[in-house]
Amino acid sequence: MQLEYALCEEVLGELAAELKPLLRRCENDLKNPRHGDFPRWKSVLDTLPQTTPAINFQQAAALLGEPCAEQSLLKELLMGLHPWRKGPFILGGIDIDCEWRSDWKWDRLASHLGNLQDQRILDIGCGNGYFGWRMLGAGAKLVIGIDPSLLFVMQYFACRHFVGSQPANVVLPLGIEDLPKNLSGFDRVFSMGVFYHRRSPIDHLQQLHRLCKPGGKVILETLVIEGDENQVLVPANRYARMRNVWFLPSSKALLNWIRRAGFKTVECVDETITSTTEQRSTEWMKFESLKESLLATDNSKTIEGYPAPRRAIFIAGR
Numbered sequence: 001m002q003l004e005y006a007l008c009e010e011v012l013g014e015l016a017a018e019l020k021p022l023l024r025r026c027e028n029d030l031k032n033p034r035h036g037d038f039p040r041w042k043s044v045l046d047t048l049p050q051t052t053p054a055i056n057f058q059q060a061a062a063l064l065g066e067p068c069a070e071q072s073l074l075k076e077l078l079m080g081l082h083p084w085r086k087g088p089f090i091l092g093g094i095d096i097d098c099e100w101r102s103d104w105k106w107d108r109l110a111s112h113l114g115n116l117q118d119q120r121i122l123d124i125g126c127g128n129g130y131f132g133w134r135m136l137g138a139g140a141k142l143v144i145g146i147d148p149s150l151l152f153v154m155q156y157f158a159c160r161h162f163v164g165s166q167p168a169n170v171v172l173p174l175g176i177e178d179l180p181k182n183l184s185g186f187d188r189v190f191s192m193g194v195f196y197h198r199r200s201p202i203d204h205l206q207q208l209h210r211l212c213k214p215g216g217k218v219i220l221e222t223l224v225i226e227g228d229e230n231q232v233l234v235p236a237n238r239y240a241r242m243r244n245v246w247f248l249p250s251s252k253a254l255l256n257w258i259r260r261a262g263f264k265t266v267e268c269v270d271e272t273i274t275s276t277t278e279q280r281s282t283e284w285m286k287f288e289s290l291k292e293s294l295l296a297t298d299n300s301k302t303i304e305g306y307p308a309p310r311r312a313i314f315i316a317g318r
Helices: 009-029 038-047 071-079 102-110 130-137 150-161 201-211 251-260
Strands: 062-064 089-091 094-096 120-124 142-146 169-172 186-192 212-224 265-273 298-302 310-317
Touching (some): 009 142, 009 169, 038 071, 038 150, 062 130, 062 150, 071 094, 102 130, 102 212, 102 265, 102 310, 130 142, 130 169, 150 169, 201 212, 201 251, 212 251, 251 265, 251 310
Parallel strands (some): 120 142, 120 186, 142 169, 186 212
Antiparallel strands (some): 265 310
C-alpha cells in the first residue's frame, strides 16, 4: 500500500497553498519512519485482502468496505494493529469494538455542531480518524486530522483501504506544534482529548483561535472538575494513571480562559462523567482501561484520589 495523500485543489480550496506542502512532507516522513514496529504495521497494510468498496459514515460503527471472503485472515491482520482505541468500525465485515465508544461522544456533540456541509475541518489529536469519517457523513468537504502516534496513522490507512478511492479525510503524523505557523482558515477546529495534555493551556487556546477562520468555530472537549470559576486541579504526578495531565479546570474557569484567549462567544454544551462502559478493555484493546484507573472501593475517585474523569464540550466562536 502506498502511504499517500492525493487530495485535489478543489477539495483543499483556499487552504491548498499551506496544505499541499504539508501533505508532501508527511508522505516523505512516512517513507522512512523511525519506529521499530513500522515494518510489521506496513506488512499488515500490504497484506490486506481486497474487498468491494463501500461506505456508511452515518452510523455508530463507521462502515468501510463490503465483507470480504477472507474474514479470518482479515481479523488476524487487523489485530496486528492492536490496540484500537477510537471507534467502533466495521472494516471489510469485521466488527472492531474499540476501547472508546467514540460514537457516544459524537452523539453528545453532533446536535450542537450546526451545519457541516462543505466545511473544511481540522481535527487535532484525531487518533485513527474515526471522528473524521463521522464529519464526512455530516457533510464536511475536508477533514485534516493530525496525531503524532504512528500506530494510529497506520490504522487510518487500514481503514482507507476499504474506501476504494482517496477520501477527503486524512490523518497526518503530526502534533499541533508541527503545523506551519501561517496555517489558518479552517471552518471548524476540533481539539478533543488534547487540552489537558498541554503544558500551556492558554497558548493552546490561542493557537486554536489562529487556526480558525473569522466566523468559524472551535470545538474543545476536555477533562474538567466541579467547582467555581477559580477551581483548577493540577495533579501532583499522575491522574487516572496518565503521566502527562497538567490542568483540569472547572467548566466555569475554562469558560473564562476561552474568552480571555480572544473568542467572541463560548458555550459549554455538555458535561458528562466518563463511565466504564464508554471506555473499557475489549478484544481490540486488551490493556487495562478506565476501570483499573478508579478506586475499586469508590468509583467516584481515581486511584490517586482525584475526582473521577468528567468531560465537557465547549463550542467557541471566533
